[in-house]
Amino acid sequence: MTNKEVEKPSKGSTAVLVFCGLTVGLVVVHVLLRGSYPPGHPIRLLVTSLMGLGFASFIFLYTRMLANMDEYQRQIQLYALAIAFPLSLVTAWAIGYFRAEGLLAGRDPRDLPLVLLIPYAIGFAAAWLKYR
Amino acid sequence: MKNRLKVLRAEQNWTQEELAQRVGVSRQAINAIETEKYDPSLPLAIKLGKLFGKPVEEMFALDENTDHG
Structure with a gap:
């Protein structure tokens, strides 16, 4: 056990919730784009890349939140x-x-x-x- | 596990927040220990014991009705 200051649970969890919400929003956008643009279209590629970034950020923030608890x-x-x-x-x-x-x-x-x-x-x- | 944390804290006139800061955990953790919803780890129990100047076994006792198997 260390003497480091314990991060308020709401502090770390807010960032996790925000990124989770953004990523879910991107997934919804991707679902909507599927009907309008063909696979490989630059807009779909951009949203897909942002989704990947969102998932990776979520994992990073979640593990950081756990470490600070x-x-x-x-x-x-x-x-x-x-x-x-x-x-x-x-x-x-x-x-x-x-x-x-x-x-x-x-x-x-x-x-x-x-x-x-x-x-x-x-x-x-x-x-x-x-x-x- | 039963404990005397609430009594000992009251004797010192500390709030849960103050005690939490002294041992480096959240106020929720102190509340959960006092209400016996959560058993602290051994390092935290020892830290609490040192803070109050009491041996751990004097602060914490096994609840005979609980299965610790």
């Missing part, structure tokens, strides 16, 4: 992830199988990361209820 805040996040990870696997597995059976076939598998935000939200809610 104290043991209690980190416990909540790890508990949330412990629930979210298997839930995400089950969700991805179920979507894949349902698509193979003809259900959800109209949905684009590239949008799966958006769906996987739901297991994390469930995990965080469970952690919050346990440790609040």
Whole structure:
């Protein structure tokens, strides 16, 4: 344990939420562009590149937020992830199988990361209820 | 795990925020320990013990009703 000042959870989490929101916004923009522009179009390439940058930034900010948390805040996040990870696997597995059976076939598998935000939200809610 | 943190803090007239700053954790962590929702790590327990001048085992005690298996 170090004596470094503990970052307020809202400080680190605000940046994570902002970047998460921006990235989700870019994914939505990409979905809208798919109907108007062909693959490889410069605008689509630009949005795709920004999405990649957004995902990378999200991971960087999330790990930085975890590093700045104290043991209690980190416990909540790890508990949330412990629930979210298997839930995400089950969700991805179920979507894949349902698509193979003809259900959800109209949905684009590239949008799966958006769906996987739901297991994390469930995990965080469970952690919050346990440790609040 | 049961603990006497709230009593010891009250004896010093410290707020949760003050205690949190002294041991380098968030106020939420202190609150969660006091309400026995969260058990501190050994380093944090030792740090609290040093701060209050008490042995760890005097501040924290196993709850007999809890399964620690």
